[in-house]
Amino acid sequence: MEFLVEPFRFEFFRNGLIVAAVAGGLCAVVGTYVVLRNMSYIGHGLAHAIFGGAVASFLAGINFYLGAGAWGVASALMVNRVARRRTISADAAIGVITTASFALGVALISRARGFTRNFEAALFGNVLGVEKLDVVIVIGVALIVSLVIVILYRPFLFLTFDPEVAEVFGVRTARLDALFALLLAATVIATMQVLGVTLIAAALVIPPVVARLMTDRFRTMLALSVVIGTVSGFAGMYLSFYLDIASGAAIVLTQATIFTFAYLATAQNRAGHKRSLGVPAH
Template identity: 60%
Template structure:
């Protein structure tokens, strides 16, 4: 049942530790996905977020079965999947979208097969599929913060190399950018970001959180720097308000964050279309 916020009710959810942890995690994950989403969208890899999160689900199940550390097991799996997709697309006649389809669905199928074989942990993998903010621990928040710091560090110090190879990888290599290294590093960053986001958003919604803030920012600016800032900010803010919404409307946190992001995108699209229409009408009047 939905709860109506009273004057002081806005602070009410913060009395619960699970909410505080969840809120922190949602803001960090929102910012992380917003930041990395810019590169994903501009590289024309929107589908990879969706595919890789499914591949990592397979890795997470394997890590569970083999009693490996979840982050290490799923991380290594995701990284290998990302590199495999990249290499398949580069070295064969298969396009990236088809390579993503093969590698990630096969990996997801491994996860499903193991889940159905070892039925005793089905419930905990529901959380991985659909997100579960109630299960976020301070350790998870720290892990997400560490991934955000790592990604921020890599983007800061590899800013120009990443930008050049995103804009035009072939020409970037002529100007001395080691594009193979950049691609590998990017695959590592992407896998880490998806693993960090899995608990909050769930495998099924990560792609949206990676893509929507970035395309919203793209609508609003023609500058790469501003797009990076806007997308990160949009991700963090929708993470914050999405968590609030999920508490009061009583829906899954991942769904409310993504729905809020979709609404912001819709509003930005309407505003930009309106601005264009008004602008061209004004121009016609002046002529």
């Protein structure tokens, strides 16, 4: 038990643990919708787009959450608008917007000196810089996202399952799409410090994918995804502390390990299901 208590002597760990566990669960909630709507690329792209805003706000001396927040909202709304158009491939258009924003961040960094350490922290996540404000922000965003998901659970489910038909049934899909893009942007901004730009996409995707392997019910998938995200955030922080590796990497590696076990454990069920349907298992 000593190894569990030992890191609590450090304030950065206490803050980091709360942020990592909440960030894991938060990404898992939003990620469930991201995965089921085949929007994984948007999550990945948005994280990169916001990186540009984070760098710009740092160099301009603007508070990270204000600068990156405004940048994130603008990027999310632009990505959402582009994704709804038919004339060009949504993936290609999103790629242009988000990589251009990311490239701007890299360009600004390359002009600034003594920024290397922060650059790595932004890319791969670092709990050393987690402060009280970060804890408050990630908990606040998690509460807002949870509240919105609970209140709008049913329209969001319909929108995720069948967007075109949901519109005919009276679901205001354009508004919900825009709202979801904002929730996604807020999630990325709130978790960037601990997870890192390059690893947020994994934290959004892996817990829901594991949950999907384990259930055929949406509600159960959502709950399992949150549990997996939170537990892996918690466990990843201990790994990060004891192995002295980046927190984002530790959390994502924990999730990848859980995925491997879940995949192997459910392989038998999938083969049995195929056999019962008369399909040869491969």
